[in-house]
Amino acid sequence: MSDVLLIQGSLNPESKTALVIQEAAKELANRGVDHEILDLRKFDLQFCDGRPLSDYNASTQQAYKLMEKARAYVWGMPVYCFSVSGPLKNLIDITAGAMENKSSAIICNAGGNRSYMALGDLSRILAFEARMVSVQPAVYTSYEDFEDGRLVNSEIPNRIKVMLDALLRQIDHPS
Numbered sequence: 001m002s003d004v005l006l007i008q009g010s011l012n013p014e015s016k017t018a019l020v021i022q023e024a025a026k027e028l029a030n031r032g033v034d035h036e037i038l039d040l041r042k043f044d045l046q047f048c049d050g051r052p053l054s055d056y057n058a059s060t061q062q063a064y065k066l067m068e069k070a071r072a073y074v075w076g077m078p079v080y081c082f083s084v085s086g087p088l089k090n091l092i093d094i095t096a097g098a099m100e101n102k103s104s105a106i107i108c109n110a111g112g113n114r115s116y117m118a119l120g121d122l123s124r125i126l127a128f129e130a131r132m133v134s135v136q137p138a139v140y141t142s143y144e145d146f147e148d149g150r151l152v153n154s155e156i157p158n159r160i161k162v163m164l165d166a167l168l169r170q171i172d173h174p175s
């Protein structure tokens, strides 16, 4: 069982969400927290159509297993149309059964700096569907935090630390 699963929810090969998720993974490694990354770009997820899990392809079932064995999640959420991106919502539709009553933290990555309310959509979906209350604070990033394919806002790593403090407290992790 991994303690924390980081979910990278963008399919963009040059994803900025992925950079922030990597930063969070680095912090978990520093703290000696067992973690894994589910990067949607590395999975061949089928669209949810309500069929039994066993009828989806192997990659989709593998994603479900990763979700099932984690105790807590860090969601890397790209903002599309002021809400959760389609690929990430599809993952939730398929794997919600694996998430019941677990703990969540949200990293929300958008183009502009005014789409932060979008993370409330993810928080609400997780609460209604899987009884997961997301910890506060969440981390929000936008284009101005990146330069030349790198995360350059030096405040973000600190915000990630505070968010992870709250998440690890929820699962009583000693770090």
Ligand SMILES: Cc1cc2nc3c(=O)[nH]c(=O)nc-3n(C[C@H](O)[C@H](O)[C@H](O)COP(=O)(O)O)c2cc1C
Pocket (backbone or CB within 6 Å): 010, 011, 012, 014, 015, 016, 017, 018, 078, 079, 080, 081, 082, 083, 109, 110, 111, 112, 113, 114, 115
């Ligand atoms: C279809 C689409 C819709 C988007 N909608 C919004 C939006 O409503 N608000 C916003 O601030 N950025 C929006 N963006 C910008 C993305 O949030 C931004 O490109 C972000 O970096 C995406 O994450 P990624 O780099 O990990 O793929 C949109 C981008 C796309 C492709």
